[in-house]
Amino acid sequence: MARLSDAFIDDLLARTDIVELINARVPLKRQGKEYSARCPFHDERSPSFTVSPTKQFYHCFGCQAHGTAISFLMNYDRLEFLDAVDELARRAGIEVPRETRQQNERPESKDLFNALEAAAQFFQRQLATSDKARAYLDGRGVDEATRAQFAIGYAPDGYSALKDALGTDPRRLGLLERAGLLSKNDKGHVYDKFRDRVVFPIHDRRGRVIAFGGRVLDKDASPKYLNSPETALFHKGRELYGLWQARQANQKLERLVVVEGYMDVVALFQHDVTQAVATLGTATTPDHAELLFRNAPDVFFCFDGDEAGRRAAGKAMESVLPRMRDGRQAFFLFLPEGEDPDTIVRNEGAGGFEARLREATPLSRFFFDGLSDGINLGTLDGKARLAERAKPLLAQIPDGAFGDLMQQRLTELTGIGARASSAGTHVPTQRARSAVHRNTPKRSLVRSAIELLLQQPQLALELQPPYRFVTLRQPGVELLTELVAVVCARPDIRTGALLEHFEGREEVAALQKLASQSIPGEAAHWRQSFLDAMAQLDRLTLQQRIDELQAKQRESGLDEADKAELRSLLQGRFAV
Numbered sequence: 001m002a003r004l005s006d007a008f009i010d011d012l013l014a015r016t017d018i019v020e021l022i023n024a025r026v027p028l029k030r031q032g033k034e035y036s037a038r039c040p041f042h043d044e045r046s047p048s049f050t051v052s053p054t055k056q057f058y059h060c061f062g063c064q065a066h067g068t069a070i071s072f073l074m075n076y077d078r079l080e081f082l083d084a085v086d087e088l089a090r091r092a093g094i095e096v097p098r099e100t101r102q103q104n105e106r107p108e109s110k111d112l113f114n115a116l117e118a119a120a121q122f123f124q125r126q127l128a129t130s131d132k133a134r135a136y137l138d139g140r141g142v143d144e145a146t147r148a149q150f151a152i153g154y155a156p157d158g159y160s161a162l163k164d165a166l167g168t169d170p171r172r173l174g175l176l177e178r179a180g181l182l183s184k185n186d187k188g189h190v191y192d193k194f195r196d197r198v199v200f201p202i203h204d205r206r207g208r209v210i211a212f213g214g215r216v217l218d219k220d221a222s223p224k225y226l227n228s229p230e231t232a233l234f235h236k237g238r239e240l241y242g243l244w245q246a247r248q249a250n251q252k253l254e255r256l257v258v259v260e261g262y263m264d265v266v267a268l269f270q271h272d273v274t275q276a277v278a279t280l281g282t283a284t285t286p287d288h289a290e291l292l293f294r295n296a297p298d299v300f301f302c303f304d305g306d307e308a309g310r311r312a313a314g315k316a317m318e319s320v321l322p323r324m325r326d327g328r329q330a331f332f333l334f335l336p337e338g339e340d341p342d343t344i345v346r347n348e349g350a351g352g353f354e355a356r357l358r359e360a361t362p363l364s365r366f367f368f369d370g371l372s373d374g375i376n377l378g379t380l381d382g383k384a385r386l387a388e389r390a391k392p393l394l395a396q397i398p399d400g401a402f403g404d405l406m407q408q409r410l411t412e413l414t415g416i417g418a419r420a421s422s423a424g425t426h427v428p429t430q431r432a433r434s435a436v437h438r439n440t441p442k443r444s445l446v447r448s449a450i451e452l453l454l455q456q457p458q459l460a461l462e463l464q465p466p467y468r469f470v471t472l473r474q475p476g477v478e479l480l481t482e483l484v485a486v487v488c489a490r491p492d493i494r495t496g497a498l499l500e501h502f503e504g505r506e507e508v509a510a511l512q513k514l515a516s517q518s519i520p521g522e523a524a525h526w527r528q529s530f531l532d533a534m535a536q537l538d539r540l541t542l543q544q545r546i547d548e549l550q551a552k553q554r555e556s557g558l559d560e561a562d563k564a565e566l567r568s569l570l571q572g573r574f575a576v
Contacts, residue, residue: 004085008097009070010493012085015092016069018496019053025076032518040076040252041065042297042327050516055455057496059516063327066512067503068496075294080205112233115166115175116201116209122165123153123199123212130154133198136217140263141346146270149245151201155194155214162192180211180228197226200262202234202280203244210234213241213262213280225261227281236280238287241265243295249274255298257357258284258316259341264302267342271350276341284316289323298329300360302341305334314370317363321393324363326400331360364406367393368413383414445533445540446476447514452530453483454515457498459530460487469537472544477537479507542569 019035022028028035028051039049039060048062059066065075073084082096089096127133127147133154137147146152155162162181167173173190176182183193197214204210211228228234242265246253249269257276259265268276275296279288284301292299301316303309313332320330333356335344345353361369371389376382390410397403410416453459463484470481486501487493495515502508519526549566552558558566 004097006490006493009085010490010497012088012092012094013056013068013070013494013497014492015094016056016088017053018056018058018069018072019051021069021088021091022051022058022072039063039065052495055495055515057494057499057515059512061516063325064509064512066499066516068500071500083206109233111175112179112231113208113210115172115179115181116211116233118166119162119176119179119181119212120151120153120201120209122162123155123194123201124151125153126156126161127152127154127198130156132217136198140267140342142266142270146266149269150242150266151209152266153199153201155192155197155199157196159191159195162194163190178231180231180234193228194226200241200266202228202239202241204233204239205244205247207244207248210239211236211280215262225281236282237285238291239280240277240288240291241280242269242277243291245269246275246277247295253296255300256292256296257300257302257341258292259302260304260312261340261342264341267345268353271345271353273345273350273353283312284319286319286322289316289319293323293328297327298331300331300333300357302333302335304340305337309334310370313366317367317370318393320363321367322396322398324402325398326402328402330363331357332363332366333357333360364409367406368409372413377413383416386410387414387416445536446474446480449530449533449537450476450480450483450511451514451517451519452526452533453480453487454495454498454511455519456526456530457483457487457493457495458491459527460484461491462527462531463534468541469534472537472541474540479511545569 019028022037023035026037026040026049028037029047031050033052033054035051035053036047037049037051038044038047039062041049041060042063042065044062049058049060049065051058057066057068058072067075069088070081070084073079073087074081077084077087079087085096137152142152163173163176167176167182173182177184177190181193182190184190194212194214197216200213200215201209202211202213211231211234213228214226216222216224227236230236240258241262243256245265246256253275255275257268257273259268259276259278261278265276265278268274277292279285289299299320301313303313313334317330317332324330335341335356341353344356348355368386368390371393372386375385377386387410394403394406394410397406460483467481467484469477483498486498490497499508499511499515502511546566546569549558549562549569552562553566
């Protein structure tokens with residue numbers, strides 16, 4: 001995929017009024033130089049979401065959501081990156097570079113999308129003429145509106161209906177094969193993959209058909225469900241059936257309900273539970289978990305109550321734990337034997353299903369109940385075993401209140417950690433504070449320079465290369481060097497885009513925190529403060545080199561070049 005140039009992105013963000021953009025979706029209140037609101041990405045009672053017009057970025061002090069106008073549209077409007085860029089470009093009256101658009105819309109991918117859409121329309125036409133398939137859907141209570149909402153179709157019996165209709169030449173035949181719509185036997189004969197099945201198109205996050213799932217009409221036929229194979233467009237471990245429809249049906253998704261089958265999703269939508277999605281014949285993957293939480297703060301996993309359902313729930317839990325940032329919740333609902341969401345909602349209605357969701361097991365309880373199964377917590381051995389099982393999983397939870405509370409619960413159940421948290425904590429804490437105090441001057445100088453750069457990136461343009469400070473051995477110098485280099489390469493960059501440069505790296509959290517702070521004093525004084533800090537860093541760098549040469553002199557002596565350098569450095573020490 002072609003990459004949009006940094007210059008284009010910087011220009012696009014500079015032309016975008018982030019306050020106006022967000023205020024149209026989340027009412028903002030002016031608070032000094034910035035604007036605030038209750039965060040749209042997690043539930044809160046008091047506003048901790050701030051938007052800075054000068055820095056061109058937003059930040060939530062509660063859930064740590066942050067970014068530029070592009071990332072806001074991606075998260076709030078649930079757009080893909082290019083769609084968000086297109087939306088901002090349209091608002092700003094500029095065009096996305098044609099070569100970028102053309103390279104991102106590769107002809108082969110476009111042809112595959114077209115072939116899949118043609119197949120979806122073919123299956124829908126076949127449903128309209130198939131009494132058998134329509135009778136099946138009637139019997140399952142699926143009305144015409146829901147059939148249209150999910151573009152449900154029918155793959156006719158026989159081995160070549162789709163192939164004969166759409167594979168009219170070698171090129172089209174090849175497209176159908178690459179789209180996963182045809183199969184090939186040992187003798188090389190090609191035939192329709194989906195035959196005599198109700199067909200459910202699977203859409204991507206932009207509403208394009210990328211694959212199909214097919215369900216048999218005869219309950220004794222096998223396999224019951226058949227999915228498209230992995231293709232260039234379809235990776236089942238990254239997609240969720242019904243997510244496109246859920247996003248269209250809900251202005252803002254407060255929750256998602258994960259079920260196991262296509263008909264479960266369709267039946268729930270039929271009864272106005274429009275937040276249902278399904279994994280595609282596979283266990284919940286880490287990609288699924290990330291996709292779920294990107295779209296909703298609360299996720300309910302709905303499984304059969306048998307042993308297989310419990311195992312599936314355990315795998316889902318393992319995928320979810322590393323993504324349990326504060327503000328997110330996960331629940332597990334186990335259904336009675338022989339029941340599924342389809343039968344529950346048809347027999348009990350939406351109210352009955354909602355009542356069961358309200359009784360779902362929170363992740364925290366499911367976690368400890370599952371790990372404690374078969375363990376006698378009345379013994380020291382049992383407590384040790386629980387701790388041994390729990391600690392590697394707890395270590396995956398991101399830092400925050402949820403992780404702290406889960407660790408606290410483990411301590412309550414086992415007693416492990418209680419002594420460390422109650423006795424003797426003050427001495428090491430005092431030592432740590434002393435260590436920090438001793439190192440603060442050097443570290444705070446670099447921190448001060450970084451903080452000023454994040455407030456006003458163009459300060460980096462005041463420095464003249466070569467930069468002496470880059471060889472200084474102090475924490476944060478490499479980061480400061482990179483910040484200066486980025487700004488010099490992109491002179492018009494704003495704070496938001498500067499932070500985006502570090503997105504996905506471990507430094508971003510610290511940078512985000514520094515960028516969100518308000519520096520006392522007038523902005524007009526920041527230039528001198530920055531230059532003073534950089535001058536001090538240069539002096540420290542010079543002294544560092546003097547110390548190295550003098551140490552070498554004591555140990556092994558200096559050659560003529562070293563002596564000349566030392567004399568020059570000593571003479572220049574007071575000139576810096």
